[in-house]
Amino acid sequence: MKKDLLFTPGPTPIPPEALLAMAQPIDYHRSSATVALIKDVLEKLKHVFQTENDVLFLTSSGTGAMEGAVANLLSRNDKAIVIRSGKFGERWGEICNAYGIEVIPIDVSWGNSVDPQTVEGLLTEHADVRTVFATLCETSTGALHDIEALANLTRIRPTLLVVDAVSALGADDLQMDTWGVDVVVSCSQKGLMTPPGLAFAALNQRAWDAVERSNLPKYYLDYRKAYESGLEGSVPYTPAVTLLTALQCALNRIRKEGIRNTIARHKRLALATRSAMKALGLPLFAASPANTLTSIRLPEEIDGKAFINLMRDTYGITYAGGQSQLSGKIVRIAHLGWVNENDVIVAISAFERGLVEIGYDIPLGAGIAAAQEVFNGNL
């Protein structure tokens, strides 16, 4: 009897009331009901973004909001610092390149997080840098970056800090207003427990001032149009109505739990997963691991791709494998969104059994016991 469970860093499991909301007959996007829905969703997103700034949305993947940040904030020949510590940091650089932005890269070896002092050095060296593009959780490695430290550098300078919180929003802490982050982008299918297809951005006043100056081409990804429409519960283009209905359900859950508790839950799930891996003698890949997902470096004798396929086909458990240079070398277990302690026990139990099945010698149950200790408060 197969029961499929997703432990991927997006899409993440969808709560049942959100699934059923999408199965209702669709409404017109200009109806008063949809206007109220959009207003409600945008208001509740502020709680998750930990901001008083208005949040805007696009019908796109998270990458659409990332490109939007470049196209809306910068102008031709602007310079930007791009922190590249994995596939998604590299994406910031690729987008900047597509728009002719001069990229000052900071290359961090995969699995590590940026040293804020390196950023400070470059900010001092290049005083004309318009923007620093950073990543909260680098999803390809599971590494968390110290966004608060970066914001301490940018908030006292005319340089904007733009943070890709695509995978980590609602799982790892990001206090946009308190820390002074200028732009945060995210999307629906991670901590927000909603299917993919919606992307979000929140901008502070400094960022909106930059939008005024920007001369890069944009139309569909125009932040100002999305923002101004959103204030009226409207949209410049037909939005993904069914996904908005699902998002409302998911946001109601986060509102009820409270964003601080939501982040604390993810912290607990991540800690338990890391404790389990330590008990199994498996090394973590990220030096500063995020709450969003746990990356485990597989022993060299294990074929990571075959292991991932075995877990999915035999156990109904989907983990994510490594991307690009990490293909086949790591397993990424996301504990993200609509996931609780029992789910993590299942993720660890299947992981243990799968390792034994492929002939790798670990003590069955040792990871589970370590996770239980965390959940019972005995760290």
Added chain:
Amino acid sequence: MKKDLLFTPGPTPIPPEALLAMAQPIDYHRSSATVALIKDVLEKLKHVFQTENDVLFLTSSGTGAMEGAVANLLSRNDKAIVIRSGKFGERWGEICNAYGIEVIPIDVSWGNSVDPQTVEGLLTEHADVRTVFATLCETSTGALHDIEALANLTRIRPTLLVVDAVSALGADDLQMDTWGVDVVVSCSQKGLMTPPGLAFAALNQRAWDAVERSNLPKYYLDYRKAYESGLEGSVPYTPAVTLLTALQCALNRIRKEGIRNTIARHKRLALATRSAMKALGLPLFAASPANTLTSIRLPEEIDGKAFINLMRDTYGITYAGGQSQLSGKIVRIAHLGWVNENDVIVAISAFERGLVEIGYDIPLGAGIAAAQEVFNGNL
């Protein structure tokens, strides 16, 4: 007992099996099941596009695919002819302007369709025009454009014909290969009976050659990346998985009906609606009306916005009103997607009753009888 029915040109009603497909637990977008889903959907879209060219998809509104056509086909300082006969033709011009394309506009009064001779004259005058941007059905007016005649002009020239078939695909005929249309763009929430959030484009070889030359900035809307990934059942960015599952259900319906029959059904529904309006003495707004929707010019004494609201609030029937300069002046009744003869009878009946309720004198039932005559084959 309220039963809400949508007669809007997107979103359109979703078939029940598509609604239920979206309520299933979500799958990972890299799973073998999703790979098969993407391949199946892209193959079945070719039937609807009436083409042997591969179809690509983006997670966006239709406007994303429109912008993609500009950003992927053109280069800085290129010239384009833009046919503007309503809000969506104007959108082509706005997108071109955003990218610094020199626009040679053809302004057609709203409700009318372009005269191909005008296009021919401009093509002769400006031999260096790269692209003609046209609209199959101008959704803001209900006017159908003669795309076959335009293709006859462009296929013998080095100029590409790019057609916005956003609202009309699957309702009005567009024989991409037979007519020689270079690029067709569309989206999910119209004739394809799927919620909004997916956009499509099909390009022939001439168009792909232009993509090779293009130097405009693009990343998320990059056609080549979407196309090449799609061939493998993959995606460059996380796609709207739930919408793909719904789309598969809808495409299965079109496949079963057959695209020629699907278009014939829409033709019959449109003809019945037009006959009904004539029987009620109400003038049509479009000179060459599309199968997609019927636009009715309201008598001056009727407040179009109040009428639309009355119909929605009292009868549960959502028509679309006029946009921009037509606000309050026309009613647009879409008979699009998962709509049959009985639905159109309801749309007409409610329309008649609503007119009587606001004090406008029409013979109750006259429109219905005219529609029935069409449905019974007595034109």
